[in-house]
Amino acid sequence: MVLATLLAAASPVFHRPEFDWHALAPELVLVGTIALCLLVDVFTTEQSRWTASSIAGIGMLAALVPVFTLAYDNTDRVLFGGAFVVDDFSLVLSGLFLVAGYLTILLSTQYIAEGDYAEGEYYLMLLSATFGMVVMASARDLIGIFIALEMLSIPAYLMAGWRKRTLTGNEAGMKYYLMGVFASGVMLYGMSLIFGVTGSTILKDIGSQVNASVMDEPIAILGIIFVLIGFAFKVSAVPFQNWAPDTYEGAPTPVTAFLSVASKTAGFVAILSLVYVGFAGQADIIRPFIFILAVLTMTVGNVIALRQTNVVRLFAYSSVAQAGFILAPLAVFGESPRSSRDVLIAVVTYVIIYTVVNLGAFAVIIAVSRRTGTGDIASWGGLFTYAPALAVSMAAFLFALGGIPIAAGWYAKFQAFTAVVSGDSNLGYIMGVVMAVNSVIALGYYLSLMRVMFMDDVPDGDTTPIRVPVTLGVVVGAAVIFTLAVGIFPGLVSDLAEGATLAFLPGS
Amino acid sequence: MKDLLNGWGITAAVFLPMVGALVMLAIPKSEETLHKVVALVTSLAVFAVGVALLWDFDYDHTAVLQYAQDKSWIELINARYLVGIDGISLPLIALTMLVVPLVIVYSWDHFPEPHNPKAFLLLILVLETGMIGTFVAQDLLLFFVFFELVLLPMYFMIGVWGGEQRKYASLKFFLYTAFGSALMIVSILAVYFLAEDKAGNALHTFAIPELAQWGGYGLAKSTALLIFAGFFMGFGIKVPMFPFHTWLPDAHTQAPTQGSVILAAVLLKLGTYGFVRIAVPILPVGAQSWAPVIGLLAVIGIIYGALGCLAQTDMKRLIAFSSVAHMGYVMLGIATLTPFGTNAAIFGMVAHGLITGMLFFIAGSVKDRFHTLEIKRLGGLLLQAPRMGWLLGFSVMASLGLPGLAGFWGEFPAILSAWEPGADLNQNLFRAFAVVAALGTVFAAGYLLWLLQRVAFGTPTEEFEGEHIHDMHLTDYIAWVPMVVLIVVLGIFPGLIFKVTNQAVVHSLMHLPGS
Secondary structure, eight states: OHHHHHHHHHTTTOOOOOOOHHHHHHHHHHHHHHHHHHHHHHHSOGGGTTHHHHHHHHHHHHHHHHHHHHHHHOOOEEEGGGTEEEOHHHHHHHHHHHHHHHHHHHHHHHHHHHTTOOHHHHHHHHHHHHHHHHHHHHBOBHHHHHHHHHHHHHHHHHHHTOOTTSHHHHHHHHHHHHHHHHHHHHHHHHHHHHHHHHSOOBHHHHHGGGGGTGGGSHHHHHHHHHHHHHHHHHTTOTTSOTTHHHHHHHSOHHHHHHIIIIIHHHHHHHHHHIIIIISGGGHHHHHHHHHHHHHHHHHHHHHHHTTOOBHHHHHHHHHHHHHHHHHGGGGGTTSSHHHHHHHHHHHHHHHHHHHHHHHHHHHHHHHHHHHHOSOBGGGGTTHHHHOHHHHHHHHHHHHHHHTOTTSTHHHHHHHHHHHHHHTOOHHHHHHHHHHHHHHHHHHHHHHHHHHHHHHSOOTTSOOOOOOOOHHHHHHHHHHHHHHHHHHHOTHHHHHHHHHOOOSOOTTO | OHHHIIIIIHHHHHHHHHHHHHHHHHSOTTOHHHHHHHHHHHHHHHHHHHHHHHHHOOTTOTTSOEEEEEEEEEGGGTEEEEEEEOTTHHHHHHHHHHHHHHHHHHHTTOOOTTOOHHHHHHHHHHHHHHHHHHHHBOBHHHHHHHHHHTHHHHHHHHHHHOOTTHHHHHHHHHHHHHHHHHHHHHHHHHHHHHOBOTTSOBOOOOBHHHHHHHTTTTOOHHHHHHHHHHHHHHHHHHTTOTTSTTHHHHHHHHSOHHHHHHIIIIIHHHHHHHIIIIIHHHOHHHHHHHHHHHHHHHHHHHHHHHHHHHHOOBHHHHHHHHHHHHHHHHHHHHHTTSHHHHHHHHHHHHHHHHHHHHHHHHHHHHHHHHSOOBGGGOOOHHHHSHHHHHHHHHHHHHHTTOTTSHHHHHHHHHHHHHHSOOTTOOHHHHHHHHHHHHHHHHHHHHHHHHHHHHHHSSOOOGGGTTOOOOOOOHHHHHHHHHHHHHHHHHHHOTHHHHHHHHHHHHHHTTTSTTO
16 A cells, blocks of 8 residues: 555656756766776776876866856756756856866876876876866755765865875875864754755755745754854865865875865855855855954964965965955855855955966975975075076966966955955955955065075075976966966956856845 | 057057066076167167157146047956056156166166176066056056056065165065055045945946046045045055155165165155045045145154154165155145145155155265265265265255255245145144244255265275275266256256146146135
8 A cells, every 4th residue: 555655656757857968068077087097097007107197187178178168058057956057157167177177187297107106096086076176166955065075075185195105194184084074074964954944955945945034043043154164174264274284284285286276166166156045145144254264264374374484384374364365255245236246256256366376386386396305495595596487487476376466366356355345344344454464464475485585595505407397387387377467457367257157146 | 640659659658668578588698788788778769759758748738638548458347448648647757767768777887786687677677667557557456556566676676686684675665565555455446336426326437537536526524534544555655654664764775776766766756646646636535634644744754854864874874764854845745735735746756756866876886886885984075086976966955955956846835835735724734834844954954965074075084095986987977967967957947847737736636625
């Protein structure tokens, strides 16, 4: 009897879910590349392991093709009942992740091949993490977001600990793993609370619950805060940042570069889609929370960065401080329709520019430490005298990170300022002043590295030029061109950022 | 010709130096003479464009923006490539275009350590783009970009080619100015979002002429005050006004001669120009409330700078402190909010640029010959290098405001204008300022003549007694003669500048009561 009812209920109503192959093409290409990479690794000998990096690189670029065709097609595609959405926002950010992934491959090629590391597996992990990010860009569902997050985090834990024979390498992987798992736990708990209150995991449905005011229940607010805290770990916002410096220092430098841009950006992407689509009705609660988080993140990151003597740690804290700048506009999110729009533009602009500039800076770090063999800032002394091109490129990146025209970073900072002022709220103006003060503190350490490169003497008098591998040179060159081009013509990025609109905003 | 200038004149002037810099980038470092030639030719080409612009300028309508170009730049926020020249910017642009080639000529044989002419000249050219760009920009954001662009080359110039304390000085210079700019950007954005036309529609524009036309209409007074404060920090630090001046003596003392000259001649003017071009016209109400404060800080700067000069033992540091005092007169003129005072301020900028630039040139040459600038080790310059000694005397006279030389027309009208301040400002207060400022000229005469006495008069100290000191080089002649001539000519015909600036100044103060 029971069985019969069940059968009757089940058998005729099964519909094959609508499957838009085109919308999923970027992800599918990546999955295909992952499989190919794995097979090649299994069936080839040790000597031809280098093929892995080529396959991975081509796969990343191939995945960009459907991103472009989708962008050309220019329709929002909704899959799986709203859990997976391909809109302009997701396309711009998928593109960014793929480019960042590709640049990371270029950074890694020499480093991984020279070190005694497992090459095939490394690229496998890198591809899997990138896949997670690309999924994250389109996920509009609590479960989807969580799966994407784990998809990108678990390979990242492994990559962080890739130098398995060194203690710092083990520490890097272990710390990152434990902290990451803890964050996932907190986040999952928050998600379960939200699901319990709203009865849905789809962000759109959660967002439309606003009028029913269930989302204003304390328990739901707790859920929102927990979810945001989970992502605060991911983007290494203070006070959830303490894993970052050790992990960054212990991980292989290309992995550090990848973590500091791509996986951080993935965290911001998730925050944006959660806040904009899911929690827009609770902006009043989110604003002060983000305000405190952003102010702490900028200030603490900057102040600690001032005291660093290791260049990678310096960049670790710098990336913490930058995360504060990316968060800052969200402190005025929802003040007015205008400011909500400006906030989204500001965050997207910032992550695009920051990603490329920071990857460029890490390319220089990798190139320099190939020669010096240490990360000590003092070992950078007089870089300008024997490697002028690297020093000047680094200067461009440092000025960009510091927000000085004509390096691209000024426009990112400017957009962040625009967004916080656009709300015309006291909180926004205070944030503006805090940002102004912080951008000057940040210049303190960027300039101190500059001083070492241009004004100090070469520490051991050894001025043989640095031989820069082609792959690294390509990254540095491309990043410098990007930095200057965007700095002079910010329209190149602003058009992208302006176009990166989310579908299904509540009330739109 | 006319069409070409209208379409491309300004753009060429701004970006030609960049083209030169790119060419130099492609030339190997060892080709030093070639680098010098390229840099000089580039700066002369810019100068030629400048002469053409000056020639073709319509001097009967100086309030009108001439050679204006208006192109879209960042569409998203309606920022534009809006450039143009009017009577306020013309003298400063001319000054910049003149000083840069002179500095390059002066550098010809004495590049400071660690030499590297390629990088040094490249930086000067980038600097030129930044400076000219700042003076022609008529869009707040474009202005800001050029204003900041100037920092980079100057930072490296001080930090790499500077003296003992160069690292400290360059960092201080950069951080001070960057702090001001960061607050300024908040103000720029506040203006952008709050400017509304009479019908209540948001303007959402960065265009300076449009915003000056708006003139803070409908803005609450407290808001205007705060926004002005942001501009005040940005420009006041650059000027530098007391109490933000402390970066200046360090930067000047440590910078190489060429850096000091450009810093004194042009860079300091970016701040005062900002007040005249942006802060006062766009926020007249804020300016009115801030004027007494600015006036007060200006006279404190005058007296403090003078006292600072008396205490210095280093020639370059002394000249640096005298800059603080002179910029005090300029700021006093601006603070009166009268056309008279503002005209005097612009004249003061040009005069100070020429005279102090000249003083730094001479100080650099003294350093080059004696390897020290410590005043008590020097003496008897007139005996050992009479031409340099006389020129020092000439510049000192010009600097202390001797009538008949350019310095006089910067100081005297500024003091006079404070006697009759405009825009309902407190007359008694400003008259008190005028008295104090007038006292400052006495101090100025004191420290400058004392400097001249100790350095040029008397007999050489034992240390340098028997030494042969080379008087002026050919490059010195080429670099200095134009400046000396201009100091005299402007001293005799001050109308050359006043006539150019006046209409534009009157126009810029249109929203202020009583003008």
